[in-house]
Amino acid sequence: KEVENQQKLANVVILATGGTIAGAGASAANSATYQAAKLGVDKLIAGVPELANLANVRGEQVMQIASESISNDNLLQLGKRVAELADSKDVDGIVITHGTDTLEETAYFLNLVEKTDKPIVVVGSMRPGTAMSADGMLNLYNAVAVASNKESRGKGVLVTMNDEIQSGRDVSKTVNIKTEAFKSPWGPLGMVVEGKSYWFRLPAKRHTVDSEFDIKKISSLPAVDIAYGYGNVTDTAYKALAQGGAKAIIHAGTGNGSVSSRVVPALQELRKEGVQIIRSSHVNAGGFVLRNAEQPDDKNDWVVAHDLNPQKARILAMVALTKTQDSKELQRIFWEY
Numbered sequence: 001k002e003v004e005n006q007q008k009l010a011n012v013v014i015l016a017t018g019g020t021i022a023g024a025g026a027s028a029a030n031s032a033t034y035q036a037a038k039l040g041v042d043k044l045i046a047g048v049p050e051l052a053n054l055a056n057v058r059g060e061q062v063m064q065i066a067s068e069s070i071s072n073d074n075l076l077q078l079g080k081r082v083a084e085l086a087d088s089k090d091v092d093g094i095v096i097t098h099g100t101d102t103l104e105e106t107a108y109f110l111n112l113v114e115k116t117d118k119p120i121v122v123v124g125s126m127r128p129g130t131a132m133s134a135d136g137m138l139n140l141y142n143a144v145a146v147a148s149n150k151e152s153r154g155k156g157v158l159v160t161m162n163d164e165i166q167s168g169r170d171v172s173k174t175v176n177i178k179t180e181a182f183k184s185p186w187g188p189l190g191m192v193v194e195g196k197s198y199w200f201r202l203p204a205k206r207h208t209v210d211s212e213f214d215i216k217k218i219s220s221l222p223a224v225d226i227a228y229g230y231g232n233v234t235d236t237a238y239k240a241l242a243q244g245g246a247k248a249i250i251h252a253g254t255g256n257g258s259v260s261s262r263v264v265p266a267l268q269e270l271r272k273e274g275v276q277i278i279r280s281s282h283v284n285a286g287g288f289v290l291r292n293a294e295q296p297d298d299k300n301d302w303v304v305a306h307d308l309n310p311q312k313a314r315i316l317a318m319v320a321l322t323k324t325q326d327s328k329e330l331q332r333i334f335w336e337y
């Protein structure tokens with residue numbers, strides 16, 4: 001009977017990368033003071049025995065770091081391992097445990113470059129497993145539930161936090177001290193309750209199998225950096241980033257990606273030198289940057305990031321620059337993804 005049951009269950013691989021979901025604090029009262037990336041994937045899986053009712057689960061430790069330290073090389077390493085597993089006949093779904101600080105970047109990266117319709121679910125937690133009311137167990141249970149469900153196929157990379165199923169493209173961390181931390185400006189795709197998924201909407205942007213980008217063809221990512229817009233800003237950071245080798249600079253602009261008159265000349269100059277200038281917005285609830293609104297992007301040959309926040313714009317710019325150096329192509333890509 002047990003063998004029969006196992007045969008019916010989906011095969012899900014959990015790729016562990018570290019983060020607070022693998023974190024440990026000194027006491028149960030420590031919800032914010034702890035060390036991330038302490039527990040191995042076997043301990044994570046052993047901590048939620050109910051996973052065995054959802055899927056045949058096995059784990060792999062891909063790295064063990066806090067997600068603020070994730071590098072482009074780490075992204076490539078993870079992306080390539082996900083692609084190998086997705087190609088395997090014995091794998092039905094993939095879960096990635098990840099720190100929440102850059103979870104939105106990794107989820108968007110995978111959404112752009114993984115050529116599979118198998119479910120890929122990225123998950124983290126806001127409290128370490130040692131804390132009272134830790135959220136990691138349920139988030140992981142929900143991730144495996146979503147990853148093992150055929151209905152999750154073809155919906156792009158997903159994120160399960162706080163009972164919600166979010167699009168990896170849209171979601172971002174909006175607060176750092178609550179379990180209700182991950183929000184999308186366009187709302188969640190669905191809910192997961194007691195291991196069952198309830199879907200309400202689908203992503204409209206190109207992703208995974210419909211993407212022109214393929215992790216198997218990407219061997220390195222170009223330097224793309226971010227500079228912040230604020231009152232009394234100077235052009236020092238922009239110039240320094242270009243000097244440091246940035247191929248594109250994401251302007252994390254005020255409001256609709258507006259650019260201070262103190263910075264405009266430097267950005268015009270950098271564009272002439274070949275650096276791509278991409279205007280995004282750092283407003284909290286979700287920016288919305290349109291071409292030639294407030295800044296003459298056509299004249300300056302700049303690109304707009306539309307609704308992508310600066311850190312997601314960095315991800316798309318890096319991936320796009322592996323294929324094109326043309327600003328018009330870049331802009332097309334920013335509209336489509």
Ligand SMILES: NC(=O)C[C@H](N)C(=O)O
Pocket residue numbers: 018019020021036065066067068098099100101102124125126127
């Ligand atoms: N909640 C977390 O996971 C935060 C941690 N700094 C990380 O991103 O790894």
